[in-house]
Amino acid sequence: MSDILREFCAENFTDVPAAIEAGARRIELCDNLAVGGTTPSLGVVEQTVAYAHENGARVMCMIRPRGGDFVYSDVELAMMETDIFSACEAEADGIVFGCLLGDEQQGYRLDEEACARLMTVAESAADAFELEHLDVTFHMAFDALPPEAQKPAIDALAELGVTRILTHGGVAGTPIMGNIDRLRELTEYAAGRLIILPGAGITYENVGEVVSGIGAPEAHGTKIVNIR
Template identity: 60%
Template sequence: MIKEFCAENFTDVPAAIHAGAKRIELCDNLAVGGTTPSTGVIEETLSYAGEKGIPVMTMIRPRGGDFIYNDTELKIMHTDLIEAKKIGTDGVVFGCLTPSGWLDEEALELLIETAEGLQITFHMAFDAIPQTRQFEAIDWLADHGVTRILTHGGPSGTSILENLPWLKELITHADNRLTILPGAGINAENVTDIVSVLGVNEAHGTKIVSIAK
């Protein structure tokens, strides 16, 4: 099983890897859901994780809040993605929506093209897409080479356990064209049960492994 540890900066990365994390999602500002970490943080994390053979997915997000970005914000994301790729990140994590709640196809096409050669995770912006269009969104993202979708299977205030039926439907629809990565509310205690119920072998969270504090 791949336990993806959501890390805020470098601080807990060594302990998380020691505790069994097999992939790192690297962010800053987890209080707002994660933003792009600094170049120095990316470099140090890649250096440490690389020695251990652990891939790093770097968050590309200019601010907290919604996922509707203006041209300036998209320019920032584009530059940050180019920098992260230059430094050697294994993958990037992003998501852009339109005011109607659909994928911002133009913005995504630019970022996906720039990320060529990297793993791409479409993050929990997915959960802000109306459920009636989520299958369609999976189709679009799979067709455009996205590696995985990080999703809670429902609004952020809901329990991951109550969202398991919908997550199963998303996984069935994805049909291995990309990976549905469950996250938010998954911890070291419940991860084995959740991946077993869903029939997946990857899960994501800030508490996915037990780190001694």
């Protein structure tokens, strides 16, 4: 169990010290979890990164300008570009985003152009602030894709250099244990090109069973460690 990398999903700094003390080794830092997480303020990022780095943990910064869907206008993408530079200036270890095209009625598909645009910005920002490495997580926008579009999305994101994909392996709200087979299938398909990071419904009580069933090296959640 100790070799599992536990990523704690934090809404601002409040629970970060307790989470790290309880065993979280990576923080996904967000604001406004009520809508699934949005970009935290620069001040929150700076203080969280400083604390985490002093205490043996890494920080992934959410880059999402609003709640709702993951289809972004050019203006919103420009906001995300600015926020990526801010996260890198604050010495975050990585960023988290997801971009789609389409709609709920017609179905969603990966916005490869927007993802490539943000990856290019991320590389430039990492170079500008002399970061040794910048992880990139494609978040649970992945779960809005129809199943038949998910493996092609893995191919495209791996080609772009994305580090990992955060996914529940099924429709939001479904029990995580019911999605183990799909998560294992996606992990095997990714074949080490990127990491399939399971999340949503994973707790400190079931994390061992989940990761062993999937063959996952990492797990994500707001209850991934026992802080209460």
